[in-house]
Amino acid sequence: MTESAIRDDLADRVPRLVARTTQVPDEPDLLALLAVHNPTAWIRRGEGFVGHGEAARLEVAGPDRFAIASRWWSQLTAAAAVRDDIQEPGTGLVAFGSFAFADVPGHSTLVVPEVVVGRRAGRTWVTTVSAEPSLPSTSALGRLRATTPPCPPRGVTFADGALTGAGWSAAVAEAVRRIQAGQLDKVVLARDLLAVAKAPIDLRWPLRRLAERYPVCWTYAVRGLFGATPEMLVRLENGLVTSRVLAGTIRRSDDDAHDLALAASLARSSKDLEEHEYAVRSVAEALAPHCSSINVPESPFVLHLPNVMHLATDLAGVLKDSSTSLELAAALHPSAAVCGTPTSVALQVIGELERMDRGRYAGPVGWIDAAGNGEWGIALRCAQVDDHDPTRLRLFAGCGIVADSIPEAELAEAQAKLVPIRDALSP
Numbered sequence: 001m002t003e004s005a006i007r008d009d010l011a012d013r014v015p016r017l018v019a020r021t022t023q024v025p026d027e028p029d030l031l032a033l034l035a036v037h038n039p040t041a042w043i044r045r046g047e048g049f050v051g052h053g054e055a056a057r058l059e060v061a062g063p064d065r066f067a068i069a070s071r072w073w074s075q076l077t078a079a080a081a082v083r084d085d086i087q088e089p090g091t092g093l094v095a096f097g098s099f100a101f102a103d104v105p106g107h108s109t110l111v112v113p114e115v116v117v118g119r120r121a122g123r124t125w126v127t128t129v130s131a132e133p134s135l136p137s138t139s140a141l142g143r144l145r146a147t148t149p150p151c152p153p154r155g156v157t158f159a160d161g162a163l164t165g166a167g168w169s170a171a172v173a174e175a176v177r178r179i180q181a182g183q184l185d186k187v188v189l190a191r192d193l194l195a196v197a198k199a200p201i202d203l204r205w206p207l208r209r210l211a212e213r214y215p216v217c218w219t220y221a222v223r224g225l226f227g228a229t230p231e232m233l234v235r236l237e238n239g240l241v242t243s244r245v246l247a248g249t250i251r252r253s254d255d256d257a258h259d260l261a262l263a264a265s266l267a268r269s270s271k272d273l274e275e276h277e278y279a280v281r282s283v284a285e286a287l288a289p290h291c292s293s294i295n296v297p298e299s300p301f302v303l304h305l306p307n308v309m310h311l312a313t314d315l316a317g318v319l320k321d322s323s324t325s326l327e328l329a330a331a332l333h334p335s336a337a338v339c340g341t342p343t344s345v346a347l348q349v350i351g352e353l354e355r356m357d358r359g360r361y362a363g364p365v366g367w368i369d370a371a372g373n374g375e376w377g378i379a380l381r382c383a384q385v386d387d388h389d390p391t392r393l394r395l396f397a398g399c400g401i402v403a404d405s406i407p408e409a410e411l412a413e414a415q416a417k418l419v420p421i422r423d424a425l426s427p
């Protein structure tokens, strides 16, 4: 679809919203304000957002999903009447999004909640959004506190998804064969697990667990996709672009001293450094056209999470064009951290060997404000609630495969990456 066709198509679908942002007494526990039904969340170290309800929503699919969503957001913000007492990144109108990994199949979404509570640097605000003049925000905050505590999940059982462990290891072996034959350099292969619960999951439970146990990660929930990701695809704040690239993983032991030795071996592992280099290069190359300068550290650091350690690189640049955070995310997706190198061959191999639809797993997830500021993580370490049956979920994890990957070790790594979300689904 051409840009102008997209514009014409959207013009009459964009609601005229009225939004009001006011500062409220500081609310250090955002998690206590999570919605009981279909919560929206983006939280790290007690800061971020929770959203309730939907004042507007876009559902979109296909290769133009990012362009259509960007156009919708710029039209919606242009048409809105906003009174914003704070005027900082994340105040005023904010949309939360989650995008499909693949062009086809998969659905992507942008949601503008009716009420957003935001918190940053010890300051809390409430934004109310409606098609009518909104209620004063402070009264909205009182109404958000749930009257019931989160319900622990009941009787969750896990089963293989598209492939058994052995079947997935065989897919990894086939990927290694193709890499060694020179068809591609790196591919990220993922697998899914199915979880079935005795009753619909109260997402407030796993979200609090994830946020408390993985404070270094961004805990998110957008239309039934939830998790805690350690990887920041791109953040844009007042012209400063940053990205945290991860690739290269080692499982943790229960012994701190041994973990230090493992971290040192990860930092020297040529297999992991190679895998990491592909991922960093893909992000730096995609950001280059949009930034006047980019700082790319020469070597990665080791990011310690409770279950695994990753090689990590933080990139920073200065935006030189008018791209929004969502447009930058679109330019970066799919990075070699979740797809491979070269991208087109890796996508083909993923489609052929994984035997599943990734849905919104490994796609950008995050938020954008009216000025284009925002944060887009990669939807990793997550579960997707079934649209038709809230007792069923799919869990995902993947691993970067390079020439000397060992299938059994990759399977063990994928299991380790599933630990946070599996634990969050236990009582």
Ligand SMILES: C=C(O[C@@H]1C=C(C(=O)O)C=C[C@H]1O)C(=O)O
Residues within 6 Å of the ligand: 188, 190, 231, 246, 247, 248, 249, 310, 337, 338, 380, 381, 396, 397, 398, 399, 400, 401, 417
């Ligand atoms: C694909 C995932 O993780 C990605 C792959 C990594 C790796 O292979 O070392 C590390 C972090 C992520 O970029 C996942 O968690 O599902």
